[in-house]
Amino acid sequence: MSDPLQKSGRMTVVSQELSDLKFVKLHSPKMKSVYWQHFGFPTNEHDRIITKQNVVCTLCHKVLTNHGNTTNLRAHLQHRHKDIFQKICIENGIRIPPRRPLTKAGNSSTGPGRMAVKRDPLRQKVKMECRDTIQDTSNTGSLQGEEPSMLYETMVPMTYEDDDVIDNDHFVKVEVSGSGNGLKTKSNITDHSTMEVITMNAKYTSGPNYRSEMGEMVNQYQLQDALVNMVINDVRNVDTLYDQGMSIFIRTLCGNVELPSDKKIEALIRELHSDKLTTLSNQIKMHSQMKPYSLGFEIWKNVENKHFMSIYFNYTTDAPEYNLLNQLYCTVEYNKFTSIDEIFEEFNLENCAAAIVSYEYDDYLKHFLKSKNIPIILSYDVTVDKCLKLVFALSDVISIIDQVKEMIMRYGSEISSKDVDIPTINDEFPWTFYELLKFFSETVSWPEDVDILVASSKVIVDTLNILAITLDTLKGEEIPHSSMLSPITSKIVNKKLALSDTDDELVANIKTTISSELQNVVIADHHLTIAALLDPRFHRLTTVKNLGKCIQILTSKYNQMHQQDVGTVAMTKDTIEHKPATSTSRKSNLEIFFDIQDEPAPISVPQEDCNIENDLKRYRTEVYVNLDESPFSWWNKLGHVYGSLKRLAPIYQCMPCVVNMNFKKPVKQQIYEQHKRFMLTGTLIDAILFLHNNNDNKFD
Template sequence: MVRTREKIHPKYDKLVIPASMRSIYWKYYGFPADEDGEIIDRFKIVCTLCKTVIAYNKNTSNLRTHLINKHSQILLKLEEGKTENPPPKATPKAIDKTKKRKNSRKKDNTDKLLYCTDADGEIKSHIERFFELQEPEESSSPAVEVEGIETSVNEVTYLLNNSLDNDISKSKASNAVTEFIISDLQLPDILEAVGFQRLLASLLSPCLIPSKDRFIQETLPMVYRTHKEALKTVISSCSLFSLGIEEWSSDTCGNYVTFSLNFLNKSPEDGLKRRVLSTVHTSLISDFKSCSDTIDEMLLEFGVKSENIKAAVCATEDAIILNYLSCRGYTVVPCLITMIQKMLTSVCFSMQEVRDIVVKTRTLLGLIFKNPKATGSLQIQDELLQLDETRLNSDYPEVWLSTYTMLEELKKRRSIVCNVIDTLGASDEEKLLLAFSDEEWSLVSDVVMTTLAEEKSPLVSIVRPLLNELLNSRLLITKEDSDFAVILKTKIFKSLEKFYSEESVETLLKISTVLDPRLKSMVLTDDKEITTIIKEELIKAMGEIGLSNEDQEIGVAKKPRLSGMELLLRNVCIKNQPLSKADRADIEMMQYESEPSANLEGCPLVWWQCSSNKYPYLTVLAKNYNSIPATVYPQSWIPMEKNVAFHMKRARFPLELVDPILFLHSNYNTNDN
């Protein structure tokens, strides 16, 4: 009969193995001890693989029994390694020496340790509950395991090793865990998850990890401060910026607004940089004053002057934020991806015919993935059609591209859908409801062909050519279009026309396109007035930058002694006068217009860097407009799978972790630090 008695176990800082414990099975066990290595409880031992606490019966039988029951593969490898290097046979002299050592140890109150684990700092590791057990009479095992014991461990060490450098191991493990949580947007709760800890234990390497509380209270704030200071240093060396503002919904605390900064560094090959500055809850910017104070303080903290911000790319309809941006004189450019998401959600996916198709597809996929036979049939037929590289997955409504991809992949599998439905084991009536009619397949085809997807994060210069292509080509009604396709194209056309119709936005888009050497001809051939506007901007930029060194030297150079010929003809010769700003602007624009268009696959930032000597002032103006992206999202978040994963993970974070985690997720793995 098993008797249990509950009591509080003393706190321990280490797991130690006395030197007298020579059995190979002690490799995965330890006695709880204090920070000086003194063993606290000699009747309980802890398995370092799974943290199970078992009673110690002064032999290794129960150690081996636990390994047999819970870690059989590890035990097998351990015992195989035992036979590879058998210990030398003991000689009589060695036996006598051993006895002397045992006697000397008895006189010493403190056991010498074979190896132990250290935990620096304030450690609160303890076993909250343990049981005093009596072995059952019918049990063949000399030990009874204690299962399901709850532990609250601030530092957990796996796989004791006498050659372990604790300081180095602790630093590496802590850094790896920090990077894991930040890069993968994991909740800190995972540090105390039993499954995660056992995963680390299965890696069979020394690992010291912080607890959830220690990570939140110490590690995260320290890393946050370090990277914030590094970002301030990077921003201080830049002078051209654009703001990114994204409003998004959380699963727990309502809506947030994330503010980011876009800028160019000294290496144009690196492209446009995006760094998150802060994420605030919408309740903190609920009126104009609080919104103004919050944004102004944020920009002041990072040393960003408002006059150096060219525009704000927005994924929000918050009237207070938009009013603030307007009062500050910023041009507000709608985010391209958010605009498409909103348009397709309100125009396309809200149509009853399309909504019914999407719901039906989600239902069908849910039934297929619950049925192993249907899932296997789908995989086999995907291989036959050579479609196994792109899986048919359900969508995530917040990311329109996932819905588009779901319908596109369904369309590719039109010939096999009926066969897969047959493997579901459904009744004839249910099969009829799940099957797609010819009319429904036609709707799927219309939606896929009308809403062609793009997975790129472009500069704002691409927006105008992209809209022109959609409005003047893709969305033109043809004789082959079905009635549904005509309705869909008409609605999308009208919706697209109004998004970038504001005059200031329209002007900014045109100038950006002209100053993109890949796309300049698309605007210059249609709108000659934009050249005049650019010249005015160029003259204004010259006034801010100042005259070039050549012009300055002309005004201060010493007058040389005139020759006889110069004295004779100086009144009739043309004097070498410095060019005016207007003349310089005309020359640079004429040369730029006559240049052949750059390669579409090239980078406009690199092109301007290489042409800076030829166009000294136009280059400065071009960099100003090329510091504006078309979206609030970075390139790495645009692919559909990553976009969906990011939205789902971000929405889980509680209020106190949102700002530091999102800041570090954007700025952690960069060359700023």
Template sequence: MESDRMPSYVHKVADVMLLDSKEDYYTSFASKHQVVPYKKLVVPSAMRSIYWKCYGFPATENNEILTRNKIVCLLCKSQMIYNRNTSNLRMHLQNKHKHELEALELVQPMPSCKSGRTDRRSARRGCKVRRRDQDAMQMCPVTSQNEESVEITESNLPHYLSDLDETTFAIDGKYIADTIAEFVIMDLQSPDIVEGKGFQRLVATLKSPCEIPSKSRLTEEFIPKIYDSVKEQLGPEISIINFEISLSVEDWVSSSGDTYSTVSMHYAQMDDGELQTKILSSIYCSDMDALHWGVQFDSVIEEWDIKVSRVKAIIVSSNRDEVYDSLIARSYTIVPCLGHTIQAACMEACFYKPEVDLIVKKCRTLIALVNLNPACNNFLREQEGLIECEKGGLQPDTPPLWSSTFTMLEQLLVRKDILPKIYITLSNAGYSVDSIQFSTDEWSIIADITEVLSPFKVAMTTLYEERIPLISILKPLLQQLKNVHLEKNKFDSKFALELKSVLCTLIMNKYNDPRINEILDMSCALDPRFKNLPFMNDKCKDRLKDKLKEMINNVAQATSGFRDTVSSPSKRSRLSGMEYLLGDLCVKNDVPSAQRIHLEVVQFECEPPITLDKSPIQYWKNNQGKFPNISKLALQFLCIPVCVNNYLNSHFNFKTSNSILTPQLVHKLRFSHQNNVTL
């Protein structure tokens, strides 16, 4: 193609060059990377620039624009700030999608400059058009100091290349260094990665020449600067919160083997329409007793000026007693993380059993031998195509995640009929296969495991798809698991019966506390998806409705008292003639508070439930005028997530990012990552 022979030396202006100083970049990073979720991309008819063919505003399914401060590139789905002009639109295309920009400007006429001179982009496009007629001459437009279009031929090409390369290198060098710092934070990578030969070769291949920041520069300059900027912006945002919030505590292990507890805050605002999560700090807790852990937790609360009375509950993902003892001693309501609860229950009830552990070891060995033998591997891929199952789906698990081990056994069961020929191929290659063959009883156990644990995998998938699942989904989910999926039937084997019984006991016992049950029941009643409470009998529903009215009344009184405090008495105005003549006929009768609350509750009960894919927080945002008191109460309970922040991501992506983080940077990386990036 003609365009393929175009010289690659083109002016590149990085986004970072728009900033006045290095500090501006770190401030920009904190706001630029807030991702706006959307269903569609919409371009208003008033946007007539040709560059809008490659962009759109994030919008809902009903084409309602969510924000006009962000635009999305259709080519790479990048989100960027919209500055009310098309300069940054074209700049992004020039930096990231050069060929698409050339094609776009070739087919669209460009306006001429107001000064009468030909627009530079038009001149460039003209150069490219003329180039088709003059194949012997390679031309690329650059801008001289007098802003005239200059044609570069083979004779003067080296002169322009030398000037251009020096400028481009100075710009791109800083841009690449900043981008690598963002990469380390976004993907929670260790700064050691920049010293790897493979990484250096990759960057050099993508852009050469360029300067890769050293590990010490990343750890001592880039990451701390970004961390300080993010923390500086987050402080005022948290300090003005005067409504109910929830906290979460998540234990994890670093690369050094030390245990950390990450403390996060969750809250819901009407303006946002969704649950917000902010990481506050990471507590070092190896070899510490309850007293020391509690002191560090108190220091986090004090540092961020969190009002303890506003903390509705704390979601905990931990196996250590000192965490629970410290929080209980401080009178917090503790709700176990559902993901962590299912993980612990599945491991104890199933995968820690000796007979299951032996099956898992056989499966891992079989997969390793197949992957090492090209003939076996090729045969397996061929057979997978014949039985129409996922090619390459049989992969080793990632301990200790129960879901990865479950997936491995599930994929093994699908390929049961292929294994005899696999064993023959391995035997011919000199491997001993007697120790990795499965007996009839073992196949029966594998089938029972996949059948009994399958609902739990579906449950985790459902939670993951909700992005930030709320506590209101927990009670319906538990009741469905208990009464349907873990219900015993006459066709169950002895192993399946025992597995169901132990799972049910381990999971349900975690949520038997009366304070936890009150939160679960109230959150369901205030969630427009589950407000009919199908899992409750009529007696429990009536009792919950009375409790709901009592809480709504307290909210109404608190709101009324606040209004009376802030409103100053105004001087009685002079009666108008109409009021003097007809005032006695038109007396305004205020509806008693109890009656207003009753009418509000009845109206909410008459509303049809929303579908399961709708957001309850968004519902209350849209209906706060209709239900002023219930909406305030709802956000007090719907600010609690059902899982800690990082569990669902690690569950499905099998990530081990936390384990590669060094103790020196662990908090700054996680803090900057979570408070700027939505995974």
């Protein structure tokens, strides 16, 4: 059905309920009721639903309150669009029972003791309608002997706008007759076949819960929303809502309420996921066609031993924010039949700057990325974890850890009596071993006969502490850039992990193990080196052992971007006077880590006929930027001095150094959240994880 409100400009709808509601067009929800054909939710120019608390009539643009049912919608059509309402009733076999004649004030038909009253807008009312399952050609009623089906709608505030008065005896007990002879009304029958209709006091319906003579009750729609949010926020399976303990808890709060079915909850989650994913997916795909971006791949498995791949999309925003954003795009079951090409069918993979992966040994994913000429970068938190695992695999370290575990086991009851939590080891999280050694060497006072073991544990902790400091430095960034890895690692390897004469065999082995791994994974990576070179904060702090290869890669990328101007670019002739940024705030984590004291060097006037190598040489000689300055802003303001590099810099600015931001959380929380994800099963894994991770994020 075409949208009658879809226009190029912004439209303003004024109503009694919401006078400042502005929308461009309407979103037609996929509802079963025929009344929804003429109503929709207001949306903005980005096709995002503004609110679901109100619905708008597509015929007259009237704004109505959404009570979670079709009572308002039907009443509006019945009294404002009578022809259309009559057509709906005829086409769908809906027969509205005739309303009782309402007595006017002063009318003789009122009778003794009967008074006409004005309608109280807070008074509740039940409306009912009969649907004919079999109709004759005239659609005038049901066949003889047929039992009409009663549709009792939820009690909501009355919405009929032309009801001036209402009969006090309008609410009665309704009995559904099994003989098919229609409806009978009774006033004093209380057998089990009678459904009692109760008018609720307004004070009980103003909030999510209300009380009736039947006991505690709750608004079913609010309960559904609460359960959906519980599934999403807690990353749990829908069937856990129906565990005995959970059911008792809900009924303790809400009374003897009937829980919505699991199918209903699943349908709501799918609908919410579809709405958000459609908006996000369209904008992500459009971004991939025009601007550089990077991808993140996390491979994991669940309790059913099924492997899954979560895919992240990384991109940079435009001025004035210049932020790097990290967003979960989808999660798919990952096996030999998974078609990665289909996932990125509508993406322009030529604009993909790199793929950050959390799983080093997956050949299938590597083959796909290499076939698309996408560089592969191992997530830095995974690199650090690998360093720790290699250290804890050393024979001397294994022996020390075994002795530590034995001592803690021997004195476990005594330690626990001191109200101290003993760290628990988890093989998948090597930082738990570090915390155990730190606990053993620093928290507990041991007998003198274990002093050597305490000292050895302390040596391991002190040597590994540099990796903890490195991660703490990255945690100081909202989203750490890949340009940070090469300079940080260079300082670690050259200063903190350099061997000295005072190092014993254990310390030397640990330093050599970590240094070798960081050299191979980080410092030797050409793309991480380029990312650091094109970050004006770090190009002087990076150890460059492969400059020739870096220039070759940059030249190749530049030639692809400028097919007609191979190797050269026109430079502006304006003279730029560069003033280093000054900051009166305290030093950032990066400033503390590098402890920079150098003075800035002046920037020269741009020269003509420059190429990648010449631009890079001048850039490395002339540029000095404080560590707290934004590289995005610097390239936007001063990058034209090094024109060829300015075109290449955005490619490497959209690359975070980790797949996601989970590494920022405490280790115990990481284990807990991984366990919750591990327990996910069924067909809603993608929807639950997507909604959980994108709960507050918006694609701009």
